[in-house]
Amino acid sequence: MSFEQRCELTVTGQLAGSVIETLRSRFTVASIRAADSTVVTVDGVDQAAVRAVMILLWDTGHEVLTMTTSPSGDVRGLLR
Secondary structure, three states: OOOOEEEEEEEEOOOOHHHHHHHHOOOEEEEEEOOOEEEEEEEEEOHHHHHHHHHHHHHOOOOEEEEEEEEOOOOHHHOO
């Protein structure tokens, strides 16, 4: 049984386009860039997928500042 969630991560700096493309090829993703960080929201993930997202971010040189999960929902309103 899979429990899908929404995961919101705040990482240092700006995400490379290739990282966002990789995430979007697998998940429903929204990202919002601030001056010194980026908030990435990934919808429809289970615990294994959350770990995979975090590993991808770490492997591409990003420091994960915060990570929260909540019941899955629609992120289309967050796309900018």
